Amino acid sequence: MRLRLFASTLIAATVFAGVAMAQDIERPECIAPAQPGGGFDLTCRIAQKGLEGVIANPIQVTFMPGGIGAVAINLFNTTRTDDPNAIVAFSSGSLLNMATGKYGEWNEDDVRFTATAGTDYGAVIVRADSEYKTLADLMAALKQDVGSVVLGAGGSVGSQDWMKAALLVRAENLDPRQMRYVAFDGGGDAMSGLLGGSIQVYTGDVGEMISQLDAGTVRILAVMSKERLPEPFADIPTTAELGYPDAEWAILRGYYMGKNVSDEAYNAWVDAFKQAYGTEKWQETVKAQGLQVYSVAGEEFNQEILGRVDRMRQIAKEAGLIQE
Structure with a gap:
């Protein structure tokens, strides 16, 4: 009986602690760096709905069009570098822009990649x-x-x-x-x-x-994935299993924060996403938007993205798209 009571108390304390950290996000905001209705809007809506019940306050979606993400990354490297409340939606296209220098002086080292929304x-x-x-x-x-x-x-x-x-x-x-x-x-x-x-x-x-x-x-x-996808694609082999592990391409959607954001604020968002990833609501929200569930957050995710951008940059150089 005591063991059960201890286990229940531990679980409750863990859940409460996770929610409490997320509640430190006072004015949660998701920046969609485009006009309403596109992929960045979709990405923010996934966070807005998928994090309901995980963070105390509703997420506001703000649209910031311009340069396919250039305006947003500039803002988060000038006036909002340490904003603890905001995440910015990005896609694989954003990463390609970073790799090929289309964001000017800003690149993948100027943000903190936070969490995934899903992938195709x-x-x-x-x-x-x-x-x-x-x-x-x-x-x-x-x-x-x-x-x-x-x-x-x-x-x-x-x-x-x-x-x-x-x-x-x-x-x-x-x-x-x-x-x-x-x-x-x-x-x-x-x-x-x-x-x-x-x-x-x-x-x-x-x-x-x-x-x-x-x-x-x-x-x-x-x-073009590492592992086979669920139905209706379960019978289709992957490039990796056919001997071409480098021919992988995930159309990734996710979120970043300003590069000077505190570890406390960054981890509050990371913990919120990790909590949400384990819920049926998150899975349904992602699938309803036509994406595959792909759940990675925090430093592991940040390092993964840095590797992706580096590979994109190398291919772009080989193809003559970037001048040395």
């Missing part, structure tokens, strides 16, 4: 009747003649979608500058290009492929 993953997609039945078939063709395969996606050279194709080519130690890549205005146009035959391989996002898979119009040769 890149995918290697071909038509259902493609000659490439497996990823091995495609990689063999690239290795034999990198210019013989026409790849394409909904982004220009240097974009996230281009980076997926570049990672695939680079996985065979080939030069991304030699690949044949067609840039479309968006994913819908790229899919039309694939189905119409103007490209042979579409490096898109797996989350957008459900309807195409159901219709039987495409085949996904691999998901």
Whole structure:
């Protein structure tokens, strides 16, 4: 009986302690560095809803458009460097901007990456009747003649979608500058290009492929992830398991804080996210936004992101997108 009472008291104390730390966030705010309705808005809404009941005060969403995140990172490196109340939404596109210098003097070392919101993953997609039945078939063709395969996606050279194709080519130690890549205005146009035959391989996002898979119009040769995804993608192999661990691309969404924020404030947010990650509400919130659950927070997450940006920068340099 005493053991049960002790265990119950310990659990209650642990929960209370976690909530108490989160309650130190007096005026919680999530900055969406764009207009309402886009991916950054979605990212902030996940925090706003997913952290309900974990932190005492509701999260206010503030929109700060400009330069695809440039205005926000500038503000958090000038007047709000130590703001304990605010988190800023970012995506893999933001990381690519940091890697390629599109945020001017500010880069990944000028923020503290705090927590994930969720993720989607890149995918290697071909038509259902493609000659490439497996990823091995495609990689063999690239290795034999990198210019013989026409790849394409909904982004220009240097974009996230281009980076997926570049990672695939680079996985065979080939030069991304030699690949044949067609840039479309968006994913819908790229899919039309694939189905119409103007490209042979579409490096898109797996989350957008459900309807195409159901219709039987495409085949996904691999998901660009370390581990297999749940249904409806559970039967699709990953680039990692097929021998290309470096050809991973997570379309990550998450949050950062100002670089001078105190450890106490940073850890309050980290603890709040870690508490939320274990709840059914968080999982449902993430899935409702079309993302895969991916839950990492704190210094582990910060180090992971620094590694991602470094890899992006290296690929961009190899492709001539960054001048030494």
